[in-house]
Amino acid sequence: MSDLSGGPSLPQERRVVTAIPGPKSQELAARKQRAVADGVGNVLPVYVKRAGGGVIEDVDGNSLIDFGSGIAVTSVGNSAEAVVRRATEQLADFTHTCFMVTPYESYVEVAEQLADLTPGDHDKKTALFNSGAEAVENAVKIARAYTGRQAVVVFDHGYHGRTNLTMALTSKSMPYKHGFGPFAPEVYRVPLAYPFRWLTGPDNCAEEAAAQAIDQITKQVGAANVAAIIIEPLLGEGGFIEPAKGFLPRIAEFAKENGIVFVADEIQSGFCRTGQWFACEDEGIVPDLITTAKGIAGGLPLAAVTGRAEIMDAAHAGGLGGTYGGNPVACAGALGAIETMRELDLNGKARRIEEVMKPRLRKMAEQYPVIGDIRGRGAMIAIELVRPGTKEPAADVTAALAKACHQAGLLILTTGTYGNVVRFLPPLVIGEDLLNEGLDILENALAELA
Incomplete structure (x- = not known):
């Protein structure tokens, strides 16, 4: 079964069954190392088998929550029906x-x-x-x-x-x-x-x-x-x-x-x-x-x-x-x-994503002063991480936060001139249960780093 947002028969759930990346992804990464120029890097070397809705499924059977959309490309969902x-x-x-x-x-x-x-x-x-x-x-x-x-x-x-x-x-x-x-x-x-x-x-x-x-x-x-x-x-x-x-x-x-x-x-x-x-x-x-x-x-x-x-x-x-x-x-x-x-009124869905995400991010910022700024609109939202009490960029913390989220089954992307911004670009068709679960993972990762 599929709908306008795509992802034929792809369960909309997070599932982590191996290390991230898993053994099959690691095998493919070794092949990539031999065949692909080093200048072509990867944010997260899990090799994708299927994707749709708000998830990405890899060759090892892991299903990750997608907060990246291929860098704002698959806004309508991956393999959208139309x-x-x-x-x-x-x-x-x-x-x-x-x-x-x-x-x-x-x-x-x-x-x-x-x-x-x-x-x-x-x-x-x-x-x-x-x-x-x-x-x-x-x-x-x-x-x-x-x-x-x-x-x-x-x-x-x-x-x-x-x-x-x-x-x-x-x-x-x-x-x-x-x-x-x-x-x-x-x-x-x-x-x-x-x-x-x-x-x-x-x-x-x-x-x-x-x-x-x-x-x-x-x-x-x-x-x-x-x-x-x-x-x-x-x-x-x-x-x-x-x-x-x-x-x-x-x-x-x-x-x-x-x-x-x-x-x-x-x-x-x-x-x-x-x-x-x-x-x-x-x-x-x-x-x-x-x-x-x-x-x-x-x-x-x-x-x-x-x-x-x-x-x-x-x-x-x-x-x-x-x-x-x-x-x-x-x-x-x-x-x-x-x-x-x-x-699907994806403008409305983007605004709803903002309504869900920003209040939760503000609460995290109150608890974790490493979050210096929350900004963006719709489903294009970011947090800028700094040394608490300053505006000094915390690029190392940003990288560690991304890695922790990846290991827990949440794909997030970093960005920014100073490498200290986490950006959130979920597909506009993502379910609110997955959206909130992804934010739970982010919050847990912040707690561990704190």
Whole structure:
């Protein structure tokens, strides 16, 4: 049996029957060591057999509670019924033609859906790609073509990908950039309104950070030279940072005043993850361009740039595309994922996840002062761990906490510029019993570490 959220006949329960990882996973890890480049690491080397709903089942028969969703990808559940159905039908018809050679309807339909779902009632167009980094690179290309300018402005703690241009855009050196330079030129980084770490406190954060960022752009780059400002409305790899309220609107206003293309990178935060279709909606931001990937297609590789038609049309014919961009099977998966999001009201489910998680995390913070901050929205929530009584990052405690949770059968992910943030990205279809059991495991692990 299966439902819209996927996971055919997969019991929604935690089950730990071996060490984590178990013997079969260890055998596969040995094969991986011989065959796969060392640069491709694993958070938790349990090898997956099945996944669905809120669990991941490994080859040893362990069933882990999933608080990761493949890094915010399987928001609709793994192997969601509509994704599988539509992708399977497409597989039987054809797997590839290349949209730039002989096109097909599903690409157009995905573009139509994105025009409907993304913020703003202006005319919009879309181009489809394979990955988030590819979407960001193409957003830069489009912005440069439209403005005739070259400079790109990004923010402290931002993450935009691992390709050459997106490494330049990404803030954190290790592991994303270290040893891989030189990087693309004409990229400028300015301060972010990070409330927990703003020196004068959170109350002044938005106004001061926006003033500093705008001052740096104006003096060091020149607003007339900036093609695009790119920001994650709720930062991902930087530590699930919510920019202080008022910061994003001021930056968007500055961009509009100066003819700069404002790009919202919603690759991790999009598609119901924050309890809204897109995180930028929280403060009424209507970006010129929006980049999406991850949750768009239920686990199949797809990404998009969607934006104002006049901006999207600035690139010459043939200037955008790629052999696999908008692959028909991935497009079918995206249509199935969007169908599931609508039918199951996954925005509502994300908000309910926040209602369950945040009160429990606040109680843990009262008991365990290692939790310095709780932040995020919907099902994109994080805790930042510090030395009690300070804001000194506790990366070692964060790693130990993750390991303890993994051993107990809960998959959690760490993140953050300082490696001291635990992020929670459960599938939006997870049952509340599993959600609370996962929080029990987290609380027990905190107690043991304390």
